[in-house]
Amino acid sequence: MAWKTLDEMDLNGKRVLTRVDINVPMEEGRVTDSTRIDRILPTIRDIQAKGGTPILLAHFGRPKGQIVPEMSLRHVVPALSHALGQDVTFIDGNYGQSVEALPSGAVALLENTRFNPGEEKNDRGFAERLASLGDVYVNDAFSAAHRAHSSTEALARLLPACAGRLMEAELSHLEAALGQPKRPVVAVVGGAKVSTKLDLLGNLVSKVDHLVIGGGMANTFMAAEGLKIGTSLAEHEMTGTASEIKSKAEAAGCQIHLPRDIVVAREFKAGAASETLPADACPEDAMILDAGPETVKAIAGVFEACQTLIWNGPLGAFEIPPFNMATNAAAKHAAALTKSGRLISVAGGGDTVAALNDADAADAFTYISTAGGAFLEWMEGKTLPGVAALEG
């Protein structure tokens, strides 16, 4: 790992500018889910234990360089103070209040970085202003690392910098899943469309041994093979691309697994009458909404033959039962293998976390990344500017 951790930094008596993600859901000025706040507590506590004063900086919403009072981080202070068990000092956008006056043991929070028009432009001037408030920079916001902003990129180059505990956990698990994985590796890629996951598929076929394709995007791959898919969601203009991905996979020694049987319905709604058919038997007036039990059995066999699993996207229209069957069954199988120590399982992306929670499988996975965009870009093999800046 080319980046440093808190363990390697001297923080004693230092003001530690700590980039966090506390873009928490709020209703009527109150935080409704404090998961993101809870996840940064170990970093704050470790900085304090090393004698440093954490000065948190974060964005909230999309104020686009304007001061939008509803998007002030001031509203997050009560929930943050409650989670930490100590008062948090709020420093408004002028940073007029001297950070030097912060007593030892204090925790401070700066106003929404996106109130400054320089933030999203990765403006060096704004980064220098932030840098003047601290001695050391810690980035604990993996979920914001795919953006080159002043508080995630430029600032890291102006001060001694390291990863916080959450960033460290995220990077080491991702490295274990795709950087230096235990082989064989299987990737599950599902979801609605091929077109939104082209870079992802292109990168994965050269890195993994097995690629399970599910959900709406499998329909496009099946159409590319000449199978009839009725009225299913598909991108017929992408069938050429699907064939190219298949050839690239073959050349790289990656085996692609498509549905062997399908669950079809005439309507896209919960409880719609459905039937399970072989993959080549979709009626003209029906749509494929899930994979069938034979497919689940095959996927389970692939999981059993592998040591590492990386998962993004559901295998069917999981929000409308019974079309969550394949996703749930495969997720449960992965969870059981993980529990028995036979599989390292890493999953991420908004819908994926929801689907694994729906299957009651998320807790057993080795690691669940809640970083949507950053997780996908990382799976696509892209360099994340916020991580690259830590590497110096």
Ligand code: AMP
């Ligand atoms: P994505 O955001 O690309 O991960 O796609 C997730 C969405 O794909 C979910 O809302 C699923 O309901 C939807 N989806 C998965 N499989 C199908 C399918 N066979 N037909 C229609 N929608 C699907």
